[in-house]
Structures are given as structure tokens and as C-alpha cells.
Amino acid sequence: MGRGVIAIERVIARIGRIDDVAARAARERLDALTKPQGSLGRLEELAIQLSAIVGHTTPHTARRAVIVMAADHGVTARGVSAYPREVTGQMVANFVAGGAAINVLARRAGARVVVVDVGVDAPAIPGVLTHKVARGTRDMTEGPALQRHEAERAVAVGIDVFEKEHEQGLDVVATGDMGIGNTTAASAITAVMTGAAASSVVGRGTGIDDATLARKIEIVEHAIALNRPEPWDPLDVLAKVGGLEIAGLVGVILAACAHRVPVLLDGFISGAAALIAARMHPSVTAYLIAAHRSVEPGHEASLRALGLRPLLELELRLGEGTGAVLAIPLLDAAAGVLTDMATFDSARVSRR
Amino acid sequence: MGRGVIAIERVIARIGRIDDVAARAARERLDALTKPQGSLGRLEELAIQLSAIVGHTTPHTARRAVIVMAADHGVTARGVSAYPREVTGQMVANFVAGGAAINVLARRAGARVVVVDVGVDAPAIPGVLTHKVARGTRDMTEGPALQRHEAERAVAVGIDVFEKEHEQGLDVVATGDMGIGNTTAASAITAVMTGAAASSVVGRGTGIDDATLARKIEIVEHAIALNRPEPWDPLDVLAKVGGLEIAGLVGVILAACAHRVPVLLDGFISGAAALIAARMHPSVTAYLIAAHRSVEPGHEASLRALGLRPLLELELRLGEGTGAVLAIPLLDAAAGVLTDMATFDSARVSRR
Numbered sequence: 079m080g081r082g083v084i085a086i087e088r089v090i091a092r093i094g095r096i097d098d099v100a101a102r103a104a105r106e107r108l109d110a111l112t113k114p115q116g117s118l119g120r121l122e123e124l125a126i127q128l129s130a131i132v133g134h135t136t137p138h139t140a141r142r143a144v145i146v147m148a149a150d151h152g153v154t155a156r157g158v159s160a161y162p163r164e165v166t167g168q169m170v171a172n173f174v175a176g177g178a179a180i181n182v183l184a185r186r187a188g189a190r191v192v193v194v195d196v197g198v199d200a201p202a203i204p205g206v207l208t209h210k211v212a213r214g215t216r217d218m219t220e221g222p223a224l225q226r227h228e229a230e231r232a233v234a235v236g237i238d239v240f241e242k243e244h245e246q247g248l249d250v251v252a253t254g255d256m257g258i259g260n261t262t263a264a265s266a267i268t269a270v271m272t273g274a275a276a277s278s279v280v281g282r283g284t285g286i287d288d289a290t291l292a293r294k295i296e297i298v299e300h301a302i303a304l305n306r307p308e309p310w311d312p313l314d315v316l317a318k319v320g321g322l323e324i325a326g327l328v329g330v331i332l333a334a335c336a337h338r339v340p341v342l343l344d345g346f347i348s349g350a351a352a353l354i355a356a357r358m359h360p361s362v363t364a365y366l367i368a369a370h371r372s373v374e375p376g377h378e379a380s381l382r383a384l385g386l387r388p389l390l391e392l393e394l395r396l397g398e399g400t401g402a403v404l405a406i407p408l409l410d411a412a413a414g415v416l417t418d419m420a421t422f423d424s425a426r427v428s429r430r
Numbered sequence: 431m432g433r434g435v436i437a438i439e440r441v442i443a444r445i446g447r448i449d450d451v452a453a454r455a456a457r458e459r460l461d462a463l464t465k466p467q468g469s470l471g472r473l474e475e476l477a478i479q480l481s482a483i484v485g486h487t488t489p490h491t492a493r494r495a496v497i498v499m500a501a502d503h504g505v506t507a508r509g510v511s512a513y514p515r516e517v518t519g520q521m522v523a524n525f526v527a528g529g530a531a532i533n534v535l536a537r538r539a540g541a542r543v544v545v546v547d548v549g550v551d552a553p554a555i556p557g558v559l560t561h562k563v564a565r566g567t568r569d570m571t572e573g574p575a576l577q578r579h580e581a582e583r584a585v586a587v588g589i590d591v592f593e594k595e596h597e598q599g600l601d602v603v604a605t606g607d608m609g610i611g612n613t614t615a616a617s618a619i620t621a622v623m624t625g626a627a628a629s630s631v632v633g634r635g636t637g638i639d640d641a642t643l644a645r646k647i648e649i650v651e652h653a654i655a656l657n658r659p660e661p662w663d664p665l666d667v668l669a670k671v672g673g674l675e676i677a678g679l680v681g682v683i684l685a686a687c688a689h690r691v692p693v694l695l696d697g698f699i700s701g702a703a704a705l706i707a708a709r710m711h712p713s714v715t716a717y718l719i720a721a722h723r724s725v726e727p728g729h730e731a732s733l734r735a736l737g738l739r740p741l742l743e744l745e746l747r748l749g750e751g752t753g754a755v756l757a758i759p760l761l762d763a764a765a766g767v768l769t770d771m772a773t774f775d776s777a778r779v780s781r782r
Binding site for chain 1: 463464465466467468469470471472473512513514516517520521523524527529530531533534535537538539636637725741742743744745746747748752756758759760762763766767770771772776777778779780781782
């Protein structure tokens with residue numbers, strides 16, 4: 079048994095149920111505050127979920143990081159993306175330089191950006207946590223994208239990165255991704271894990287035309303037919319039609335659940351990782367917060383399968399964790415309502 | 431001609447069109463940044479709108495205030511609210527003490543809270559800007575809620591408060607309200623200004639039961655039939671079936687447009703004020719940003735009439751400006767993307 083499997087088994091064993099007692103206490107607290115009961119809508123649901131995750135009614139959100147997993151995809155050889163493969167590495171360099179959308183939005187949200195190279199097909203870049211499991215995946219139309227042990231090692235990278243960040247203090251983790259071609263892998267995972275048709279989950283990614291879209295659907299169908307990933311074995315799916323950055327995010331999600339840290343999921347790629355993680359332990363979904371609904375059509379399928387309602391609908395389709403960090407202020411707000419508001423009694427406001 | 435009218439005419443004369451040249455420059459800038467074109471969805475639309483409002487492509491958002499207008503309503507004598515009338519004054523005191531939802535959320539958003547008493551039926555409260563036009567409106571089921579000159583004076587209060595805040599530095603203004611009974615007034619305004627049936631715009635406000643809801647619909651229908659507000663004369667509508675805090679918000683909106691400051695609209699009450707303001711000058715709607723979609727059914731009618739799509743849908747129904755300040759981080763994000771991101775050229779990232 080490889081090191082990857084050992085790390086995975088260790089965190090899975092540590093994942094527990096969320097705390098129903100804390101959830102009830104949060105509900106009671108919210109109902110005593112100076113506002114009509116339930117009038118803060120989904121912010122109240124969020125406050126209850128945060129309480130249930132951390133196990134008390136004063137959840138903190140100040141220490142947050144977005145972990146951006148980056149890797150390349152062999153399937154880019156099939157021309158599935160509007161951008162050339164080298165953009166993965168170039169964008170990782172942009173992340174380090176601070177000029178990408180995720181840098182700008184994370185800075186505004188007060189989140190640190192942790193960039194992890196799990197398999198970029200380029201030399202190591204200073205400032206990036208470099209844990210290359212491979213120089214990208216193999217072309218899934220010719221065979222499995224990854225060997226199972228590679229997928230496991232990439233999951234273990236995610237666990238390891240999360241735990242190091244957690245040691246530094248981490249109240250909320252947001253997921254992010256970079257990888258030219260990764261909507262193709264996420265589409266394949268989503269189709270397999272949700273049972274949806276490839277044609278209903280494949281989208282335009284960064285902006286492909288109709289002909290490329292049709293080819294992308296065929297490629298996903300072909301990769302699934304050729305590799306026969308088994309939906310009851312999530313690591314099999316992850317290896318055969320997934321990606322190294324998606325595997326890294328699976329590790330981040332599992333480790334966050336194990337450490338009772340809320341997970342702010344970005345869009346379609348993070349959703350695919352969540353589908354894998356959720357099949358590995360039944361309590362995972364309770365720790366997940368869907369930050370937004372992506373324009374990618376397959377995101378809806380994964381959100382439905384995960385039973386998650388997104389907080390934001392801003393027609394984003396960028397990835398990098400941008401949607402996730404945009405939702406951080408809503409977590410701050412939800413936590414702040416619980417901890418900072420006056421009650422009817424303390425403020426001497428008449429009840430209904 | 432009263433002082434109120436003079437102030438109103440002055441700001442209306444100053445309202446100009448938004449800047450199409452700045453909007454185009456913002457679009458070009460966004461398309462040069464290191465992200466697929468349009469991939470930040472509504473954040474990009476927002477960045478363009480902010481640029482068009484301020485007239486350049488580096489809009490600032492750091493200095494922001496939520497102006498919370500408070501007043502009482504004579505129609506509360508008809509039992510239209512789940513809460514007693516004295517809650518208006520009690521909540522204003524809570525605002526000053528910092529324990530209300532708007533305080534907590536505004537603090538997280540870095541917005542100052544400006545509380546204005548335009549007509550609370552209680553003694554003046556220290557810390558509140560006191561400009562009582564009356565001790566609340568009259569009961570609209572027995573005649574006009576306000577004399578026209580009272581409505582005009584309340585609008586002028588809003589103009590004055592905005593302009594004093596603007597002198598201190600103000601990049602974004604958010605609208606807020608407090609007034610037990612004010613969803614009844616907002617329903618009447620919305621019905622008259624949009625042509626919708628009272629039954630389709632009246633909702634449960636802070637949480638009334640079915641019998642009270644039915645009575646509230648009848649009350650709105652009766653008030654409109656009795657007072658015959660004229661939709662082509664927005665100040666007539668505002669006076670006959672409106673409220674002093676709604677009038678104050680009309681003033682805030684008009685003055686913000688005149689000073690080219692983006693207006694973050696809260697929910698149903700702010701929407702009613704916007705319907706009035708929008709009928710007073712055709713350029714007003716271009717300065718408005720709908721922060722969220724309220725649970726109140728009438729909000730949809732006003733959003734549609736204003737041609738606005740809300741940024742958030744969090745099932746809020748609290749008012750106070752809570753929904754408006756929750757959207758402030760999205761404005762920061764939109765402005766930040768424009769000003770802080772790298773371009774494909776500067777970051778040496780390959781284009782498609």
C-alpha cells in the first residue's frame with residue numbers, strides 16, 4: 079500500500095459528523111436577535127452550518143486561504159481548449175506575481191493564496207509549492223489519465239498542503255484550480271459520478287466554438303467508454319478520467335472535513351473534486367458550501383448530486399477559486415450576525 | 431414654492447447621463463486582462479457600470495456609507511404589522527447602540543452607518559440625525575399619508591443628508607430603511623407605479639399570518655382607491671400612499687445620481703423609493719445597482735419596472751440596508767479587477 083493511500087485512509091478515518099447540538103443552539107441564538115425570525119434568510123442557514131461544522135456558536139472566519147491546485151492535461155492534445163497548454167504554467171507564474179483575478183479577489187477578501195503545482199508541464203516556479211506527481215496527465219482518449227497510485231499521491235499532496243496551512247491557522251478554506259483542459263476532465267468525472275449524459279455536462283470552458291464543443295462531447299464519451307471508470311470506486315474515476323489538480327482538491331476537501339474546517343467550493347472543477355470526495359465519506363457534503371453557480375452546464379449536475387445550493391450566481395466561468403473567494407464576505411457576515419448582534423432583551427426591543 | 435421643491439429641482443437639474451466612453455474603455459480594459467473574455471460574468475458588467483457612472487476606468491469604492499432612513503406609519507393603526515409601532519424608535523436606538531443587523535454587516539463591509547430620523551413617533555435620540563418632518567404619516571386608509579409639501583421636505587432631507595456625507599468623501603452609497611408598517615406603503619407605491627395588482631405586490635413583511643395578509647391587501651387597495659395617486663406625478667404617489675423614510679430615500683437616490691455616486695439599493699422599500707426617483711429623471715436607473723432580491727413579492731415587480739437584475743438572492747426580508755451592504759464586497763471586487771489585474775501582455779500569457 080502506497081503512501082498516498084495511507085494518508086487518505088488516515089484523514090477519512092478522522093472525518094466525523096457535524097454537530098447537531100451546536101446547530102440547534104445557533105438557531106436559538108438567531109431567533110433571539112433583534113430581527114424578525116428567519117429574516118436574514120440564507121445567511122442564517124450559513125450561520126447554522128458554520129456552527130455545526132466547528133461545534134459551537136461563535137465560528138471564526140478571519141483566517142482563510144484559497145488553495146489553488148494547478149496541473150496539465152494530456153487531453154489538450156485533442157484540441158479541447160481555446161487556450162494553448164503552456165498557459166497553465168504561465169498563469170501559475172501570474173499567480174505568483176499577483177496579477178491574476180484570484181490574486182486581486184483574494185486580496186480584497188483577505189485570503190492568502192496558496193499555489194500548488196501538482197503536475198504542471200513546465201519547470202518549477204519559485205513561490206509555488208511544487209509537488210509534481212507527473213508532468214500532467216496522459217491523454218484519456220488513449221487510456222487512463224493517471225495510474226491509480228498517481229491519483230492517490232496527488233490526493234495526498236492536497237491533504238499535506240491543507241494540513242500545513244491548518245497548522246498556520248485556518249478558519250475557512252476555499253478551493254481553486256488552474257489547468258488548461260480541466261473542464262474536459264471535470265465533465266467526464268461529473269458524467270460518471272452523476273450518471274448524466276456527456277452532452278449535458280460538457281460546456282464551453284474558457285470559450286470554445288460549436289465545432290470544438292461537439293468534439294469535446296465526443297472525447298468525453300469516448301474516454302468514458304474506453305476506460306470504464308467505476309462510479310462506486312471514486313479513486314478509479316479520478317485516475318481514469320480525472321486530473322492531478324482535481325485529485326489535489328479531493329485531498330484538500332477530505333482534510334478540511336477531518337479538521338472541521340468549512341470548505342468554500344469554487345465552480346465546476348471544484349464540484350467534480352467534491353463529487354469524488356463525497357463518495358469517499360458520507361459526512362463530507364455537510365462541510366461543503368457552494369460559493370457560486372458557474373456558467374458551465376455540468377456544474378448544475380454536480381451541485382444537484384451534492385445537494386448544495388450556491389450562494390452566488392454571477393455567471394462566472396473563470397475558475398482559479400475566484401467564485402469561492404467572492405463568497406467569503408458572506409461567511410464573515412453570517413458569523414458576525416451570530417456573534418455581534420444584540421438580542422431583543424439586551425436592546426430592549428418589543429417582540430411581536 | 432417651498433424649500434423642498436427648490437432642493438429637488440436643483441439636484442434633478444444636475445443629473446446627467448452616464449459616460450458611454452468610459453464604459454467602452456472599461457470593456458476594452460477587461461478584455462485585455464489575464465482571463466478568458468467575459469469569464470467574470472456579472473462582475474465585469476458591474477465594473478463597466480461603475481466606470482460609466484464615475485466617468486473613468488479606475489472607480490474607487492473605499493468610502494461608503496449606508497444611509498438608513500427611519501419613520502413611522504399611520505397605517506399601523508390598521509394592524510398591518512407583526513410588530514408594534516414603538517419598535518421603529520427602539521430599533522433606531524439599537525442602530526445607535528450598534529447592535530442591529532445593519533451595524534454588524536456594515537462594520538464587516540467597512541461602511542459607515544448614517545441613521546436619519548425623518549419622522550419617528552418618539553423623542554429625538556442622541557446619535558441620530560434628527561429631521562422629523564412629522565411624527566409619522568397619517569393613516570392612508572383615511573386620506574393622504576402626507577401633504578405634498580411634507581413629502582417634498584422629506585425628499586429634501588435625503589438630499590441634504592447625502593450631500594453632507596458626500597462632502598466627507600463618499601464613493602458608494604447604500605440605502606436602508608426602518609419603519610414598522612412600511613411594507614404597506616411600499617406595496618401601495620409599487621402597485622401604483624408598476625400597474626401591478628395589490629394582491630401581487632403585498633407580502634408578509636416581518637412575518638404576518640394569512641388573515642393579516644388578506645387585510646393588508648384590502649388596505650392597500652382601499653388606500654389607492656380613496657386617494658387616487660397619479661402615477662405620472664411621482665411626488666403625488668409618494669405623498670398619498672408613501673412614507674417619510676421612503677421620501678428620504680428618494681432624496682438620497684436623486685442626490686447620488688447628481689453627484690455621480692453609485693447607489694446600492696437594498697430591498698423592497700428602497701425599490702419603491704427608486705420607482706419614484708426613476709420617474710423624476712430618465713437617467714436615474716443607470717446609477718442604480720440592485721443589491722439583492724428580497725423575499726417580498728412586490729420587489730420583483732419593482733426590479734422589473736426598473737430594469738434591474740439583483741446581484742444577490744439570499745432570501746432576505748429584513749431591510750435596514752442589510753442586503754445593500756452585503757453586496758459592497760462585490761463592488762470592491764469589480765473595481766479591483768479593473769484596476770489591479772495584469773494584462774496578457776504585461777504577464778506574458780499566451781492568447782487563444
